[in-house]
Amino acid sequence: MLRRWLLLLVPALLCAACFQIREPEPADAASDWITPTQIDLLLLNFTAAVQRPNVTNYERCFSGPAYRFVPDPTAAGTAASLFANWSVSEERDYFTSLRRRTATNATNQLVLSNRRDQLFTADSAEVSALYQLRIAQQDTAFRPTVLEGNIRLLVRRRNNEWKIAGWRDQRTSAQATWTDLKKYFITH
Secondary structure: OHHHHHHHHHHHHHHHOOOOOOOOOOOOOOOOOOOOOOHHHHHHHHHHHHHOOOHHHHHHOEOOOOOEEEOOHHHHHHHHHHHOOOOHHHHHHHHHHHHHOEOOOOOOEEEEEEEEEEEEEOOEEEEEEEEEEEOOEOOOOOOOOEEEEEEEEEEEEEOOEEEEEEEEEEOOOOOEOHHHHHHHHHHO
């Protein structure tokens, strides 16, 4: 009887060593995601990802290699070259850096107002809106807590899902802009 038990136990222990244990993904990594079959759903996903902040869902809002971010020229200043080849990769990197400096349960507040959509084709449009973003990050070297400006998103539909294919930021007040946030957190 003992021998049978050992014959079952030894292979089970050896087999357990074949598998690598990894950290589980955060429970909220994809739970807030809604398939963006409409522009409104894409903006809902984008807003939710920024507010929580959820790097996985934030990155899912953007389309691949053709994506470009055009910074506000006054906010970019002498760092304009930093944005010359800004792609989805830089979006992820800056947002990951911001997330690391945000308390676990902290939330940002993003309000989009005066939204205007301009449809170019059935599969592409430009969404323009004023934004106000209140950030809850903990890096004391970046002082602004409220960012304001105009966001212009070029959105495209592919495989029945809308994604952000381009983003232009524009200053509308003396407040810091999203460009300022990206510029700081991509380099720190």
